[in-house]
Amino acid sequence: MSTRTPLFLLAWLLPVLGVQAASLSPSSLTMSPGQVAVVTVTNIKGSLSMTNSSPAVAAAALASPRITVSALKAGSTTVTVRDKGGSKSLRVTVTAPPMTVSPESLNLTAGQSGTVTVSNPNGSVRAASSNSSIATVILSNNLVTVQGKMAGSAAITIRDSKTSRTVAVTVTSNGGGGGVTSTEGRLLAAQCFQCHNAKGGSTGFDRITGESVNEIVSEMKEMQAKAASEPEIMHSQAMIYTDAEITALAQYLASLSGSGSGGGNSNGGKDNDDD
Amino acid sequence: MSSFNRRDFIRVTGLGAATAATGLPSLVSKANAANPKNVVIIGGGFAGATTAKYLVEWASAEGLSIKVTLIDRNATYASPILSNLVLVGKLPETSLNFTYAALTGVSFVQAEVSDIDTVLKQVTAGGNTYAYDRLIVAPGIDFLDTNGLGAPIIGLREAIDSRTIIPAWKGGTDVTALKQQLTGIPSGTGVFILSIPKAPYRCPPGPYERACVVADWLNQNRPGAKVIVLDANADITAEKHTFSTAFSAMGVTYIPNAHLSSVSYANNQWTVIASTGNYVANVLNVLPRQRAGLLLDKIPGILNASLFADVHALTYESTQIPGVHVIGDAQATPQPKAGHVGNGEGKVCADAILKMIRTNSQDTAQYIANVGESRIPAVVTNSACYSPIKASTAATASYLTVGFRADQSNGWVPTKISASLGEAPSPTGDNWKDMFDWAENLFYDTFNVTRNVG
Ligand SMILES: Cc1cc2nc3c(=O)[nH]c(=O)nc-3n(C[C@H](O)[C@H](O)[C@H](O)COP(=O)(O)OP(=O)(O)OC[C@H]3O[C@@H](n4cnc5c(N)ncnc54)[C@H](O)[C@@H]3O)c2cc1C
Numbered sequence: 105m106s107t108r109t110p111l112f113l114l115a116w117l118l119p120v121l122g123v124q125a126a127s128l129s130p131s132s133l134t135m136s137p138g139q140v141a142v143v144t145v146t147n148i149k150g151s152l153s154m155t156n157s158s159p160a161v162a163a164a165a166l167a168s169p170r171i172t173v174s175a176l177k178a179g180s181t182t183v184t185v186r187d188k189g190g191s192k193s194l195r196v197t198v199t200a201p202p203m204t205v206s207p208e209s210l211n212l213t214a215g216q217s218g219t220v221t222v223s224n225p226n227g228s229v230r231a232a233s234s235n236s237s238i239a240t241v242i243l244s245n246n247l248v249t250v251q252g253k254m255a256g257s258a259a260i261t262i263r264d265s266k267t268s269r270t271v272a273v274t275v276t277s278n279g280g281g282g283g284v285t286s287t288e289g290r291l292l293a294a295q296c297f298q299c300h301n302a303k304g305g306s307t308g309f310d311r312i313t314g315e316s317v318n319e320i321v322s323e324m325k326e327m328q329a330k331a332a333s334e335p336e337i338m339h340s341q342a343m344i345y346t347d348a349e350i351t352a353l354a355q356y357l358a359s360l361s362g363s364g365s366g367g368g369n370s371n372g373g374k375d376n377d378d379d
Numbered sequence: 380m381s382s383f384n385r386r387d388f389i390r391v392t393g394l395g396a397a398t399a400a401t402g403l404p405s406l407v408s409k410a411n412a413a414n415p416k417n418v419v420i421i422g423g424g425f426a427g428a429t430t431a432k433y434l435v436e437w438a439s440a441e442g443l444s445i446k447v448t449l450i451d452r453n454a455t456y457a458s459p460i461l462s463n464l465v466l467v468g469k470l471p472e473t474s475l476n477f478t479y480a481a482l483t484g485v486s487f488v489q490a491e492v493s494d495i496d497t498v499l500k501q502v503t504a505g506g507n508t509y510a511y512d513r514l515i516v517a518p519g520i521d522f523l524d525t526n527g528l529g530a531p532i533i534g535l536r537e538a539i540d541s542r543t544i545i546p547a548w549k550g551g552t553d554v555t556a557l558k559q560q561l562t563g564i565p566s567g568t569g570v571f572i573l574s575i576p577k578a579p580y581r582c583p584p585g586p587y588e589r590a591c592v593v594a595d596w597l598n599q600n601r602p603g604a605k606v607i608v609l610d611a612n613a614d615i616t617a618e619k620h621t622f623s624t625a626f627s628a629m630g631v632t633y634i635p636n637a638h639l640s641s642v643s644y645a646n647n648q649w650t651v652i653a654s655t656g657n658y659v660a661n662v663l664n665v666l667p668r669q670r671a672g673l674l675l676d677k678i679p680g681i682l683n684a685s686l687f688a689d690v691h692a693l694t695y696e697s698t699q700i701p702g703v704h705v706i707g708d709a710q711a712t713p714q715p716k717a718g719h720v721g722n723g724e725g726k727v728c729a730d731a732i733l734k735m736i737r738t739n740s741q742d743t744a745q746y747i748a749n750v751g752e753s754r755i756p757a758v759v760t761n762s763a764c765y766s767p768i769k770a771s772t773a774a775t776a777s778y779l780t781v782g783f784r785a786d787q788s789n790g791w792v793p794t795k796i797s798a799s800l801g802e803a804p805s806p807t808g809d810n811w812k813d814m815f816d817w818a819e820n821l822f823y824d825t826f827n828v829t830r831n832v833g
Contacts, residue, residue: 235739255750256738276751285441287730288756294433294726295761297824298719299817309816331798337763337778337813340801344761344782352756 125190126152128171132195135162135175143171143183143194150188157182162196200226202267205248209272210260212239212252220248220260220271227265234259239273252276289356292349299341302360309338313360320354415444416736419502419511421492421674423451423479425460425718426707427517429725429825435484437733445736448511449479450504452491457551459581460718461767461818461832463589465554466547467596469770472555474832481827495677497700513732515695516688517707517725518672520581520716522546523686525668526638527577527611528654533641535665543644544665548581560662561593569604571597572651572660574639576611576668579687581708581716583617584779586610586666588766591622594629599771605630607660609637609653611668618766618802621777625768625806639665669716671709678703687711691743692758692785692793694731695724701742704728712793714783719817720762722825727758757786760793765814768806775806776814 126148133141145152146169154166158181163174171183171194178200184193201224210218222229223246231243238256242249250260252275260271294302300312312320327342345353418434420427431449438445458475465472479487490505495514502509524536538544547557564571571593575586590608597604608626613635615622626633638654642663649663670686681700683689688705690697692712695704706728707721714720731746740746747755761782769775781800783793803810815833822830 238739254737256740257745257749258739274749276749277754286756287437287734290437291726291730292759294730295723295759298722298763298821301820301823309813309820331801335801335804337780337801337803340780340799341761341782343799343801344759344784344796349757349759 125192126185126187128185128192128194131192132197133173134197134199135173136199136201137175137177139175141173141175143173145169145171145185147189148187152185152187154186155184157184161198164196200224200266202226203229203262203264203269205262205269205271207271208269209274210250211274211276212250213276214252214254217249217251218273220250220262222246222248222262222264225264226267229262229264231260231262233273234261238275288349289352289354292345292353293356296341296353296357313357315358317351317354317358320357321350324350324354415446416512417446417448417510418513418515418732419509420447420449420515420517421451421495421502421504422517422519422672422707423449423453423456423487424517424519424707424721425458425821425825426721426725427451427515428456428477428479428482429722430515430517430706430729431479431485432482432825432827433726433729434732435482437729439484441733441737443733443736445733446486447484448486448488448509449482450488450490450492450502450509451479452489454478454489456826457549457554458718458822459548459550459585460821461814462547462550462554463585463592464767464770465550466558466561466589467592467770468558469767470832472551474830475550477822477826477828477830479826483827492674492677495674497678497703500702511702513702513704513735515704515706515728515732516672516674516678516709517705517721518674518709519549520669520671520708521673522667523670526640527668528638530638530640532639532665532667534643535639535667538642538644538663539665539667544642544663546664546666548585548666557662557664561596564597564601564604564661566601567603569597569601570607570658570660571604571662572607572609572649572658572664574609574611574637574651574663574665576666578612578616579685579716580666580669582764583715583717584622584764584766584777587615587617587622588768589664590631591625591629591766591768592770594626594631595769595771598629604661605632607632607658608634609639609651609655609658610635611638612636617764618777618779621766621768621803621806629769669708671705671711675705675709681705683711685711692727692791693755694735694743694746695728696731696743704732712785713795714760714793715762715764717762717764718825719764719821720760720783722821723760723762727760752787755787757784758791758793759784761799763817765810765817766806767811767814773808774811775808776810777803777806778810778813779803 127146129144152168156164161179161181164183165172175198180197182193203225204223206221231241231248233239233241235258238258240251255277258273262269300309324342327339331339331343420431434447456477464470492504494503526532545557547553573590594606634655641652643650649660651658681688688710690705690710695706697703706724708716735746738749740749763780765776765778767776779802782796785791785793
């Protein structure tokens with residue numbers, strides 16, 4: 105054991121004695137094409153030389169004590185410096201830039217189209233919509249055309265061989281047929297069904313299906329007119345609704361087939377009720 | 380170098396099924412036949428059952444595939460509506476019972492919900508787990524032990540637990556049990572005390588209606604016995620004209636601002652100590668202060684300081700917990716806590732949920748953005764209560780109705796449409812008949828069951 109100590113000590117002392125190779129800072133590089141980096145060489149003993157294994161990937165120019173590395177294309181190269189103390193290697197990795205898409209989100213109205221540009225694709229590009237009833241995609245020459253179909257959110261996923269990018273698409277209704285189907289009349293009319301049965305089966309007040317839009321609208325207007333002078337629950341009910349709402353709910357009620365509706369009160373609703 | 384940040388993470392995982400487990404919003408969930416959305420509803424009262432019914436009906440009309448699961452602890456629902464007529468022997472208790480069998484397309488589960496996990500999006504009931512995309516909670520109300528001043532009412536909890544005080548505010552067997560107490564009241568000196576809690580409570584006219592039909596029953600069956608109403612509110616909270624007129628006609632003593640501090644039973648009678656004085660009674664019917672159903676304690680953060688749930692009236696989605704909708708008595712909008720309007724809230728909620736599914740909207744804010752706020756029509760609901768006033772002979776009833784509108788201009792807060800506020804000028808026999816037509820329709824509209832009650 106005691107005979108080994110001096111050897112160990114010697115190995116430990118070598119750097120201090122200055123018998124080691126030069127140092128590189130940084131000691132490795134990851135770059136994308138077009139980028140330039142400067143590496144500093146320190147602790148140079150004597151003259152410094154340099155070799156570059158793949159100059160097509162990155163060019164390296166030595167101007168002691170600095171090496172200027174210019175990234176050229178995807179790949180890797182090893183730049184080696186040598187002096188009296190030995191050699192040191194610099195690993196340079198040049199990665200292709202990831203594909204990017206622009207913009208990363210789109211707001212469209214139903215029926216409207218927008219485009220997304222794809223930059224730096226690697227290999228072939230594909231594009232898909234998460235919900236093609238909300239937005240569809242067509243890809244041509246690195247240009248993605250997105251068309252809004254109906255209100256909602258969809259994600260457009262654009263992929264190349266390496267990367268996947270997502271474009272968030274928000275489609276708002278255009279107020280017409282392209283948006284969410286309006287259920288305004290249906291929902292308003294449903295607020296009558298607590299009192300006027302919609303499908304029959306129970307007794308109750310007069311049926312309100314099987315009438316025309318005009319009939320319902322004019323009855324509602326008549327009942328509104330009576331609200332102040334003749335207090336009745338239905339007159340108050342009629343006062344709830346705007347003209348536009350009355351039209352919407354009347355259209356829905358008129359569209360319901362009268363068959364089966366109010367079947368239980370075909371003989372007069374409340375007036376014939378025995379309790 | 381990598382720009383793989385959290386945003387990308389959400390987007391990328393959003394493509395897979397991992398979102399349910401991470402609880403992160405997915406931009407890309409799809410509603411189609413292969414992957415129907417799960418809507419779970421807890422509570423099959425007027426609000427929950429209506430939502431289940433209309434979700435199924437409207438989804439099928441729209442060709443949208445969804446799975447609707449309705450969970451209730453009871454296989455049979457007992458309607459509180461009309462239950463005061465069970466109390467005075469006008470209707471058999473069973474005439475107000477409903478099952479869910481006629482709600483075609485709804486899968487009904489009878490189980491007590493023991494856990495709700497809003498991160499994993501699942502409900503545990505009866506040892507089974509139900510995953511949901513959207514959850515609707517409609518548990519109705521539960522009771523508090525405090526009076527209108529926030530002080531505890533000594534003796535109340537024990538009396539309710541031992542069923543010596545029976546609120547009978549949830550329908551069913553409790554009503555029959557209270558009826559038995561009522562029939563024990565002696566003629567001559569008998570006293571029935573009804574204690575009304577500070578608003579908000581279920582069915583604003585309901586307590587006054589109870590005072591009337593009980594007073595009418597006593598007048599007919601226990602001459603000389605009387606009703607004392609101890610109201611924690613400063614005045615009659617609904618149909619004041621109707622009820623104050625009926626109270627004087629029937630000999631009901633009405634005491635406002637009465638906050639109970641203790642109730643105790645000794646020597647066959649109740650002693651009530653209240654801020655307005657001490658009272659004795661043969662039957663003490665305390666309607667305790669109310670809060671959203673205890674079920675909501677399983678969703679931390681969903682209740683406001685008044686122990687009801689704040690919701691966005693466009694969708695009835697909680698303003699606090701996305702993905703959870705609260706309807707009926709448990710929610711905190713200014714609409715009355717009542718079954719007719721709860722049924723209406725259920726329809727609004729069902730309609731909104733179908734649209735949220737269609738537009739891939741994860742929450743109300745996204746739904747509004749997707750559809751465009753100015754394009755969303757006003758949400759209109761209405762409340763209607765029919766109150767029996769006199770049920771014995773020459774029966775009469777009153778009504779109270781009002782509409783509510785929520786739209787962009789009022790920040791989607793349901794707001795009373797004052798021109799539509801209507802109440803019966805006086806109780807009539809026609810209203811008594813209408814009351815049954817209305818209730819039968821409401822029952823049908825909610826449970827798909829045809830029932831001749833009246
Ligand atoms: C005397 C009286 C008269 C009334 N008159 C009228 C009237 O004229 N008009 C009107 O509109 N309203 C009236 N009401 C009010 C009406 O009954 C209530 O507002 C209505 O029942 C509330 O409906 P809901 O669906 O919110 O709750 P509920 O009807 O209470 O239903 C809640 C359901 O949730 C279930 N549940 C709760 N917790 C759990 C759990 N942990 N697990 C599983 N299931 C659970 C319960 O079993 C219950 O079935 C009256 C009420 C009373 C008492």
